[in-house]
Amino acid sequence: MKTKSIREGYIRRTAQRLTFIIVLFCLLFLLAGIAVTLGSYNIGLHDVYKTIIAGPAYDSEFTTIIWNYRLPRVLMAILAGAALGLAGAVMQGILRNPLASPFTLGIASAASFGASLAIVLGAGFVSSGSLVVGNAFLFAMIASAAVYGLARYKGISPETMIMAGIAIMYLFSALTSFLQYVGASEDVHAVVFWMLGSLGSSTWHTVTVATVVFFVTFPLFMYLAKSFNTLSAGDETAKSLGVHVEGVRITGMAGASLITATVICYTGTIGFIGLVAPHITRMIIGSDHRFLLPGTAVVGSMLLLGADSIARTIMAPQVLPVGIMTSFLGVPFFIYLFLRRRNDYW
Amino acid sequence: MRAVYLILCLLFMSLLTTGQAFAFEDNESEARYLLSQGILSYLQNKGQSTPSLEELREAASLYPEYPRSITDSTGKKFVFYTPVERVVILNTNAADAMTIIGADRLIVGVAESVKEKTLQYPQVSALPSVGKFSEPNIEAIMALKPDLIISYINWPDPAKLEKHLPSSMPVLRMEFYKANNYRTEIESIGHLLNEEENTGRYLTWYDKYFNLVSERIADIPEDKRVRFYAESGSGKSFGRRAYGEGTGLDDLCTAAGGVNVARGYIKDYADVENEWVIRQNPEAIFIWSSKGGYTTDERSEVIALHDNLISMPGFNTISAVKNKKVYVLTPEFAFGSSSPVALIQIASWLYPDRFSDINTTALHHEYLANFTHTSKEIWDSGTFYYPDGKD
Amino acid sequence: MVKVNVDSLRFAYRKYPVLKDVTFQSANGTVLCLVGPNGSGKTTLIRCIDRILEPEGSVFIDGKNIRDMHRKEIAKIIGYVPQTGSKIISTTVFDVVMMGRNPHMGWQAGEEDFVMVEEAIQLLEIQEIAERQYNELSGGQQQKVLIARAVAQNPQVLLLDEPTNNLDIRHQLEAVSIIHKLSREKEITVIMAIHDLNIAARYADKLMMLKDGNLVAIGNPADLVTKERIREVYGVETKIIQDPEAGLIITPLRPITGV
Numbered sequence: 001m002k003t004k005s006i007r008e009g010y011i012r013r014t015a016q017r018l019t020f021i022i023v024l025f026c027l028l029f030l031l032a033g034i035a036v037t038l039g040s041y042n043i044g045l046h047d048v049y050k051t052i053i054a055g056p057a058y059d060s061e062f063t064t065i066i067w068n069y070r071l072p073r074v075l076m077a078i079l080a081g082a083a084l085g086l087a088g089a090v091m092q093g094i095l096r097n098p099l100a101s102p103f104t105l106g107i108a109s110a111a112s113f114g115a116s117l118a119i120v121l122g123a124g125f126v127s128s129g130s131l132v133v134g135n136a137f138l139f140a141m142i143a144s145a146a147v148y149g150l151a152r153y154k155g156i157s158p159e160t161m162i163m164a165g166i167a168i169m170y171l172f173s174a175l176t177s178f179l180q181y182v183g184a185s186e187d188v189h190a191v192v193f194w195m196l197g198s199l200g201s202s203t204w205h206t207v208t209v210a211t212v213v214f215f216v217t218f219p220l221f222m223y224l225a226k227s228f229n230t231l232s233a234g235d236e237t238a239k240s241l242g243v244h245v246e247g248v249r250i251t252g253m254a255g256a257s258l259i260t261a262t263v264i265c266y267t268g269t270i271g272f273i274g275l276v277a278p279h280i281t282r283m284i285i286g287s288d289h290r291f292l293l294p295g296t297a298v299v300g301s302m303l304l305l306g307a308d309s310i311a312r313t314i315m316a317p318q319v320l321p322v323g324i325m326t327s328f329l330g331v332p333f334f335i336y337l338f339l340r341r342r343n344d345y346w
Numbered sequence: 347m348r349a350v351y352l353i354l355c356l357l358f359m360s361l362l363t364t365g366q367a368f369a370f371e372d373n374e375s376e377a378r379y380l381l382s383q384g385i386l387s388y389l390q391n392k393g394q395s396t397p398s399l400e401e402l403r404e405a406a407s408l409y410p411e412y413p414r415s416i417t418d419s420t421g422k423k424f425v426f427y428t429p430v431e432r433v434v435i436l437n438t439n440a441a442d443a444m445t446i447i448g449a450d451r452l453i454v455g456v457a458e459s460v461k462e463k464t465l466q467y468p469q470v471s472a473l474p475s476v477g478k479f480s481e482p483n484i485e486a487i488m489a490l491k492p493d494l495i496i497s498y499i500n501w502p503d504p505a506k507l508e509k510h511l512p513s514s515m516p517v518l519r520m521e522f523y524k525a526n527n528y529r530t531e532i533e534s535i536g537h538l539l540n541e542e543e544n545t546g547r548y549l550t551w552y553d554k555y556f557n558l559v560s561e562r563i564a565d566i567p568e569d570k571r572v573r574f575y576a577e578s579g580s581g582k583s584f585g586r587r588a589y590g591e592g593t594g595l596d597d598l599c600t601a602a603g604g605v606n607v608a609r610g611y612i613k614d615y616a617d618v619e620n621e622w623v624i625r626q627n628p629e630a631i632f633i634w635s636s637k638g639g640y641t642t643d644e645r646s647e648v649i650a651l652h653d654n655l656i657s658m659p660g661f662n663t664i665s666a667v668k669n670k671k672v673y674v675l676t677p678e679f680a681f682g683s684s685s686p687v688a689l690i691q692i693a694s695w696l697y698p699d700r701f702s703d704i705n706t707t708a709l710h711h712e713y714l715a716n717f718t719h720t721s722k723e724i725w726d727s728g729t730f731y732y733p734d735g736k737d
Numbered sequence: 738m739v740k741v742n743v744d745s746l747r748f749a750y751r752k753y754p755v756l757k758d759v760t761f762q763s764a765n766g767t768v769l770c771l772v773g774p775n776g777s778g779k780t781t782l783i784r785c786i787d788r789i790l791e792p793e794g795s796v797f798i799d800g801k802n803i804r805d806m807h808r809k810e811i812a813k814i815i816g817y818v819p820q821t822g823s824k825i826i827s828t829t830v831f832d833v834v835m836m837g838r839n840p841h842m843g844w845q846a847g848e849e850d851f852v853m854v855e856e857a858i859q860l861l862e863i864q865e866i867a868e869r870q871y872n873e874l875s876g877g878q879q880q881k882v883l884i885a886r887a888v889a890q891n892p893q894v895l896l897l898d899e900p901t902n903n904l905d906i907r908h909q910l911e912a913v914s915i916i917h918k919l920s921r922e923k924e925i926t927v928i929m930a931i932h933d934l935n936i937a938a939r940y941a942d943k944l945m946m947l948k949d950g951n952l953v954a955i956g957n958p959a960d961l962v963t964k965e966r967i968r969e970v971y972g973v974e975t976k977i978i979q980d981p982e983a984g985l986i987i988t989p990l991r992p993i994t995g996v
Binding site for chain 3: 007010013093096223225226227230232233234237240244282288290
């Protein structure tokens with residue numbers, strides 16, 4: 001093989017990866033377009049788009065439904081899916097562990113505990129919705145600080161971080177179980193509800209916050225993408241190639257924790273996407289983080305939006321827990337890719 | 347062929363005898379039957395339910411008042427050869443039932459949830475704790491030496507309760523809150539505990555109002571009945587959870603003459619979209635609140651449930667919101683022994699013209715005075731439903 | 738001209754000292770081979786020179802203490818080839834070699850980066866496997882890819898940790914002669930830890946023997962490799978033959994018991 005064609009191969013692969021992301025992005029746009037037409041209130045396709053184009057001030061019986069319920073929900077699905085996928089991809093990359101995700105590192109279980117604590121001990125679930133959200137966020141950040149602190153004490157290697165994360169996860173799961181044990185039964189219902197996750201509470205407020213955090217962390221991750229790539233060859237190699245390993249790892253973990261905490265404090269713990277979206281993307285376009293990160297964001301968005309749309313419609317008017325649908329949708333696809341690829345993708 | 351015939355005969359006979367156990371004209375015929383069955387099984391020494399000689403001896407001396415039997419809501423039958431004297435209750439609904447039949451003096455131990463209800467059960471709530479309703483403390487139960495334990499049908503798991511208890515401490519599984527078998531449960535516990543008089547007095551009152559409502563709404567055709575939406579009141583935080591057939595709130599509102607918009611779609615409960623509620627355009631909305639009741643410090647949360655719902659975007663187009671027919675109900679008002687008052691209240695919300703002659707506050711006071719041990723000072727300080735005109 | 742100056746380097750893992758006061762110099766464009774038994778501190782020394790580990794003492798490159806340099810600056814000057822065996826999250830060979838450009842390139846690869854990568858691939862003759870996944874390669878192929886990555890890094894000092902470990906004899910010779918050629922043609926100062934005394938003696942401009950974290954001897958291979966010294970360092974009786982074609986041939990005979 002000539003060296004010239006090696007370069008062509010590289011450029012071709014790059015083009016393919018870019019094409020994949022762009023095509024998927026267009027599909028996401030299309031899916032979002034379909035998702036806004038779905039719902040219990042029967043609104044014709046024409047009316048849906050007329051209402052969207054006319055803007056939130058347009059006076060129509062559909063305006064409230066489209067602008068206050070459907071659009072925030074669809075946008076939140078896109079943002080939450082992207083954020084969870086992104087957080088998983090970053091964590092898997094910098095810890096070089098295929099099982100790393102917001103869940104296995106204890107961040108999600110800490111958020112659950114924070115929310116549960118607010119529900120069980122707080123003044124109540126209703127009047128203190130913001131207390132629940134704030135507490136979930138606080139504990140997610142405490143957990144990632146604790147993981148970092150433990151790892152720092154032992155030396156920040158991927159192994160110690162994972163071990164510290166697992167320890168934190170079990171600690172907070174146990175604390176949540178304890179709260180469920182001592183809590184009043186009606187509060188426990190709310191806790192379980194929270195732990196199943198839902199996009200039903202999406203509003204423009206949650207969408208705005210999630211958007212801001214996403215557009216702060218995503219460029220940071222993209223800036224670090226090249227360093228993430230180098231980290232995949234091991235800490236030593238990364239150091240010898242000029243990467244400030246600890247700095248990158250801490251920044252990456254902090255960013256991933258922030259974006260995870262922001263999303264799950266509004267949606268509850270939607271599992272699975274953070275773990276599987278990065279794997280699906282990696283199996284298709286490889287592990288160059290400069291493509292993997294945006295790719296995972298789009299795949300995560302599609303998974304969550306697709307799952308939520310099905311969850312809303314399949315047994316309408318009942319809305320199924322979205323976590324169940326993400327698994328139904330993602331697992332078969334994951335297994336298909338897993339079996340189809342002969343070689344070791346990780 | 348002969349073997350098959352024999353088995354069929356045996357089956358038929360066993361059907362006859364079990365069938366017989368349910369229908370007795372009076373205490374005496376029941377006692378006669380139970381005692382003879384007990385003696386027979388003692389002589390044949392068959393099975394676990396065989397009474398001891400002491401039990402039979404004592405039962406004979408109490409005859410014809412005892413033995414008595416009861417079938418709980420799981421269909422399990424229990425025979426008591428001697429009067430029940432020590433009862434442990436594992437939930438608030440059992441406390442409620444024991445109170446209205448006037449048998450609360452028999453209670454010796456209660457679940458944590460009962461201990462919290464100091465206003466509703468001033469005496470009973472002071473009794474020793476036996477743990478959580480779903481996770482009872484077996485040692486604490488055994489130490490109280492109860493001869494009867496009352497728990498929910500589904501909680502706690504038998505592996506956490508019956509499995510560890512001797513057969514001398516039978517566990518009666520009753521709900522005491524679901525309208526469809528509430529009457530039967532009250533009647534049978536009243537009979538078992540020899541409180542037929544109080545039970546009869548309560549059930550007469552109970553029937554009076556249930557019958558009154560069903561009579562007054564009987565002539566309303568199906569398509570003229572008020573369409574309502576009921577939800578669990580989870581608030582803003584996680585969307586809406588609708589109550590359908592099979593839930594206590596649906597039972598009550600349906601008995602009051604309403605038609606649930608979720609009928610045919612939702613069994614028990616399910617999450618629904620806000621836009622579905624808007625689309626259904628219910629004429630009345632009932633919100634279930636886990637907070638409130640006798641206590642005075644949870645009023646703001648009850649009100650928040652109401653205010654959060656009516657301020658949802660687009661909900662101002664719903665007739666129930668437009669016509670101010672959004673109501674919050676608390677379990678201490680709507681479930682269990684006070685349900686006739688709640689039924690009247692709901693019915694008068696749905697059909698004000700047909701129930702304008704009834705003062706529900708007075709009716710509630712009547713209930714509190716006749717069937718509870720609550721102190722008069724707290725009758726008007728709680729938040730049993732909202733809006734209640736107390737602001 | 739002295740390129741690398743290592744001055745009283747000490748390093749301990751926890752409290753266990755691995756390097757005890759090592760001092761030496763290496764001239765520009767020469768090959769220095771580190772030899773010594775297992776656990777003598779070869780790998781640790783290499784890592785300390787690249788500041789992957791933080792030792793006591795100093796390492797000067799062209800008279801500049803690397804402690805005062807940024808990681809990226811160090812990476813522009815020093816290339817490091819680790820031992821093979823650690824997995825890399827699935828990547829093509831091309832991408833692995835491209836990693837070598839990390840200290841030089843921006844977010845995206847530019848023309849110069851492509852040229853350097855292609856040159857490195859050509860030099861190591863790995864064109865055929867350039868598009869394959871790194872993890873699917875044999876140990877020998879992986880070793881070549883890692884060397885190519887260091888070459889693409891365009892360093893002035895190249896550190897190698899047992900680069901012949903996974904190779905058969907043909908590839909061992911190939912790899913070492915490529916490294917030797919690099920040092921000559923590009924004036925790269927090579928410091929290489931190596932097990933095989935024969936190869937070390939043959940290609941090294943200078944040989945350095947380590948034992949238990951101490952520098953035992955440093956000098957010309959011909960002067961340094963004696964039966965006595967090998968007995969002292971390795972505890973092995975050897976036969977050493979001076980061959981006109983192959984240079985020094987060191988054949989171990991038997992271990993000395995009780996050493």
